[in-house]
Amino acid sequence: MMTPYDANDDAVSHDTDTGNSDITATPSREEAEAAVEVLLRWAGDDPTREGLVGTPGRVARAWKEFCVGYTEDPMEMLERTFDEVEGYDDMVMLRNIRMESHCEHHMVPILGVAHIAYMPDKRVVGISKLARVLDSFARRLQTQETLTAQVANCIQTALKPKGVAILMDAQHQCMTTRGVRKPDVSMLTTRFTGVFENDADLRGRFLDQAKRG
Numbered sequence: 001m002m003t004p005y006d007a008n009d010d011a012v013s014h015d016t017d018t019g020n021s022d023i024t025a026t027p028s029r030e031e032a033e034a035a036v037e038v039l040l041r042w043a044g045d046d047p048t049r050e051g052l053v054g055t056p057g058r059v060a061r062a063w064k065e066f067c068v069g070y071t072e073d074p075m076e077m078l079e080r081t082f083d084e085v086e087g088y089d090d091m092v093m094l095r096n097i098r099m100e101s102h103c104e105h106h107m108v109p110i111l112g113v114a115h116i117a118y119m120p121d122k123r124v125v126g127i128s129k130l131a132r133v134l135d136s137f138a139r140r141l142q143t144q145e146t147l148t149a150q151v152a153n154c155i156q157t158a159l160k161p162k163g164v165a166i167l168m169d170a171q172h173q174c175m176t177t178r179g180v181r182k183p184d185v186s187m188l189t190t191r192f193t194g195v196f197e198n199d200a201d202l203r204g205r206f207l208d209q210a211k212r213g
């Protein structure tokens with residue numbers, strides 16, 4: 001999948017002749033660094049002092065890394081499946097997957113864990129792929145609700161299991177280190193599809209196992 005972020009950093013449609021700037025065009029590396037320089041001045045510091053001279057470049061590189069998910073297609077990560085599992089037909093669960101994202105409102109970290117389960121319908125997937133799908137959606141600007149729904153929908157659509165269950169438990173630094181400043185609060189979100197939506201006992205088993213993590 002090709003996106004504007006795959007292109008080299010400087011390949012952008014800048015209309016410098018006419019002075020028109022397209023807000024949807026990918027900015028150049030220089031423009032991104034200039035924006036960081038403005039932010040440094042806005043914060044009250046001097047971008048020309050020794051310790052900050054390389055900071056705009058570092059921040060630009062770091063944000064490419066934080067947002068690498070925009071260049072990926074999580075559906076592709078679930079393409080390879082295995083069906084020789086001797087008829088295994090119970091829940092498959094990955095517990096305590098570290099989750100790192102950034103909130104779309106303040107662009108500060110969301111840090112926590114995700115528990116992901118699915119009920120296979122003949123096919124299973126390599127377990128690392130569930131964590132890869134999570135990472136791919138997490139490495140974007142997110143709300144926790146959207147992230148939870150996107151991961152569940154992707155697994156449901158790509159793998160077509162009998163159901164998917166997700167629980168995310170995360171701390172939002174926009175709440176813990178600024179604003180309302182409640183350091184111990186974590187946000188829980190869940191999404192259940194198929195059998196997990198319809199079978200309360202199964203849902204209970206999933207939640208119980210997540211709690212033990």
Ligand SMILES: Nc1nc2c(ncn2[C@@H]2O[C@H](COP(=O)(O)OP(=O)(O)OP(=O)(O)O)[C@@H](O)[C@H]2O)c(=O)[nH]1
Nearest residue numbers: 103104105106142143144145172174175178179180
């Ligand atoms: N529902 C939801 N809200 C989020 C998430 N991440 C951050 N928020 C909230 O988004 C809201 C943005 O509210 P605003 O009033 O526009 O922004 P603000 O003035 O910075 O708000 P405060 O954080 O209360 O200081 C805040 O209440 C955040 O706590 C998320 O993943 N899901």
Ligand SMILES: [Zn+2]
Nearest residue numbers: 103105106174
């Ligand atoms: Zn926030």
